[in-house]
Amino acid sequence: xxxxxxxxxxxxxxxxxxxxxxxxxxxxxxxxxxxxxxxxxxxxxxxxxxxxxxxxxxxxxxxxxxxxxxxxxxxxxxxxxxxxxxxxxxxxxxxxxxxxxxxxxxxxxxxxxxxxxxxxxxxxxxxxxxxxxxx
Numbered sequence: 001x002x003x004x005x006x007x008x009x010x011x012x013x014x015x016x017x018x019x020x021x022x023x024x025x026x027x028x029x030x031x032x033x034x035x036x037x038x039x040x041x042x043x044x045x046x047x048x049x050x051x052x053x054x055x056x057x058x059x060x061x062x063x064x065x066x067x068x069x070x071x072x073x074x075x076x077x078x079x080x081x082x083x084x085x086x087x088x089x090x091x092x093x094x095x096x097x098x099x100x101x102x103x104x105x106x107x108x109x110x111x112x113x114x115x116x117x118x119x120x121x122x123x124x125x126x127x128x129x130x131x132x133x134x135x
């Protein structure tokens with residue numbers, strides 16, 4: 001998937017502008033990198049468009065343990081959006097990631113997340129639809 005296609009895919013899922021989808025995508029990937037091991041972040045980045053790979057760069061190899069609510073708050077702060085927009089955006093980015101990378105890479109990434117994340121990004125083999133937080 002090319003960069004413009006990735007951003008457009010993120011934008012169409014919660015119906016937001018591509019100019020808003022870009023910072024949400026970058027904020028979500030940066031936050032995801034913090035939550036994944038360095039090796040997994042690099043593996044995932046290798047399958048993304050070149051323009052997004054740097055957002056998954058980590059200074060160390062360790063995954064930082066934090067829960068879903070903090071994930072949303074970090075994305076909200078990085079993208080400078082309200083919490084609902086951040087939540088919708090995270091869902092859209094994770095859905096787009098599922099479509100953009102191999103099933104194995106996506107499942108390897110999701111496997112490093114706590115189970116509460118699975119309501120948003122369950123393993124590709126078992127996930128049938130997008131689920132919104134709080135519904």
